[in-house]
Amino acid sequence: MARALFQSQSGTQDIFPSEADRRRRLVDIFAEEVTKAGYGQVIPPMFEDVGVFQRLGEASDVVSKELYSFVDQGGRNLSLRPEFTASVCRMFAQHRPLVPWKVWYTGPSFRQERPQKGRYRQFDQIGAEVIGTDDPDVDIELIAICWRFYQQIGLKNVSLVINSLGDFEDRARYLEDLQSYFKANADQLSEQSLKTSEINPLRVLDSKRPADADVIAKAPVLADYLGEPAAMSFERVKLGLTTLGIPFEVAPRLVRGLDYYGRTIFEFAATSLDAAQNAVGGGGRYDGLVEALGGGSQPGVGFALGVDRILLACDAEGVFDAVDSGPQVWVVTTTQGTEALEIVEELQTAGFRAGRSFGGRSMKAQMKAANRSGADIAVIVGESEAESGSVSIRQLRTAPPSGEVSSPSGSASQQTVIERTAMVEKVRSLLS
RNA sequence: GUGGCCGUAGCUCAGUUGGUUAGAGCGCCAGGUUGUGAUCCUGGAUGUCGGGGGUUCGAAUCCCCUCGGUCACCCCA
Incomplete structure (x- = not known):
């Protein structure tokens, strides 16, 4: 038998019929949920001017080292999208639809990093965004959609954690204190975290290095810096989730990888998966991103769920099996x-x-x-x-x-x- | 991106201190039944031992590089 001349690229997957069926069903169920909530589907291109994604924050790893960038034959600097949010915001800034603009999407995203189970260089996401209102009820609506979706597919062991990053001024004050705190305790921090603390001190907070645990535990807490508007917004989110019967935990040290988030952020973890890759979804409010892309001062909020990881979690729980679609x-x-x-x-x-x-x-x-x-x-x-x-x-x-x-x-x-x-x-x- | 482990047939794997032409089970194909699926019996095809280079009289086995997987870190979905 002849030997195959090529193989799929590192971190990409060849998906066969029964698994592909399952993915399509998953997306169908999601589409049904968001459609009921009044969201319309958008299909942005898979690549953009590299600048679109650089607005996500030069300090984030997603931008600084994981972007799949290339120069096309016309000399344009392009990047495969590492996520959808920036593209959706660019789309909004370009076309200026009526607000609130409620949209959902599905498709592959690309990040150049070392692959492992549940982490691929090309991976599928489903998600939704709302641009044009800072009403925290929208934050609640989005979280509720995620929650309902997990329930629809039968996933039980999902936990929700939330936090507030405050408004820009709140965060600026906090970052200043945090940075000086880390500087004062530099001798107790791991070398890597020390470096991170100079670029983006927030992200030191979710370091998993045991050496850092003590310093992080005693670090100033963001909640103490929230201004009145951010604090009220966060209270409203907590009230809403309680009202809807959605269990959650406030994680004072939860931060997110991308720099654009503010106010409410949230993350869903599949507790049946190993901790390293157990994030099956996450999102939050980004009130400066649309403006950074020239779309005017418009608040936004959204989430993305990882299709690959959700399916892995389903496997771990034995739910949402592949169904037989063979001939009758x-x-x-x-x-x-x-x-x-x-x-x-x-x-x-x-x-x-x-x-x-x-x-x-x-x-x-x-x-x-x-x-x-x-x-x-x-x-x-x-x-x-x-x-x-x-x-x-x-x-x-x-x-x-x-x-x-x-x-x-x-x-x-x-x-x-x-x-x-x-x-x-x-x-x-x-x-x- | 950094580090550990792994890579033999379509799949799961065996292969002794380097030693003839590399094996098993399952699966596949054909026949037993020239018109019939399980089971059973008989026979058959697989593979540059992930790829390249080196050491050696001789390499699946030892060394280097590389590709891919996996795990941890970084980070994230």
Whole structure:
């Protein structure tokens, strides 16, 4: 056998039919939820001017080292999107739709980092954004959509944590104190965190290094710096979640990777997955991003859920299994005529999933294929059926009686000969 | 991006201190049944041992590089 000349690129996946079906169902369920909530789908391009994504914050790893950038033949500096939010905001700034603009999306995003299970260089996300209102009820609505979606697919072990990053001025005051705190305790910080503290002190807070744990635990808390508007907004979010019966935990040290967030942020973790890659969704408010892209002063809020990780979590919980979408009927013919073409067409037109073999294989080989296909019924046309205008209908789900002799008589309990014109009705009744 | 572990047939894996032509189970194909799927029996095809280079009389086995996977970190979905 020949050897494959190429293989898929690191961190990309080849997805086969049953898994692809499952993904499509997942997206369908999500689409249903967001549509009920009045969100319209948008399909932005997969690449943008690199500047669109640089607005996410030069200090974030997503921008500084994980961007898939390239120069096209026209000399344009482009990047594959690392997420959708920036593209959606660019889209808003360019077209200025009426606010509040409520949209959802699905598709692949790209990040150049070392792959491992649940973390890929090309990965699928589903998400939603609302641009044009700072009403915290929208934050609640978005979280509720996520929550309902997880429930719809049967995921149980999902925990929600929330925090408020405050408004820009709040955060500026906090960052100043935090930075000087880290500076004062530099000797107790890991080298890496010390470096991070100079670029973006917020992110030191979610360092997983044990060495940092103590310093982080005693660090000033953002909640103490919230101004009146941010604090009220956050209170409203907590009230709303409680009202809707959505369990949550306030995590004072929760921060998010991208620099644009402010006020409410939230994260969903699948507790049945290993901690390193257990984030199955997250989002929050970004009140400066649209403006940074020239869209005017418009607040925004949104979330993204990771399709790959949600499916991994489903596997861990044994929920949302792949469903069988194989053929219901298999057509077997040994004539050299056009019966297979006609019968398959007739069955498919009548709404059945119908398959057949190709290549003029023996009846035995075709019956094996029928069995393997998972079909419930085989429709058989040999010479005698072809001459008499009939078909043999054979039920496949039961084992054939031992010693059954091949015979066109149809005497066996699970095989009968009927007029071809009665085939569709017979198949329908057998399948119901 | 940094570090650890791993890579033998379509799949799961065996292969002794380097030693003839690299194996098993499952799966696949064909026949036993020239018109019939489970099971059973018989036979068959797989592979540059991830790729490249080196050491050696001789490499799946040892060394280097590289590609891919996986785990941890960084970070995130």
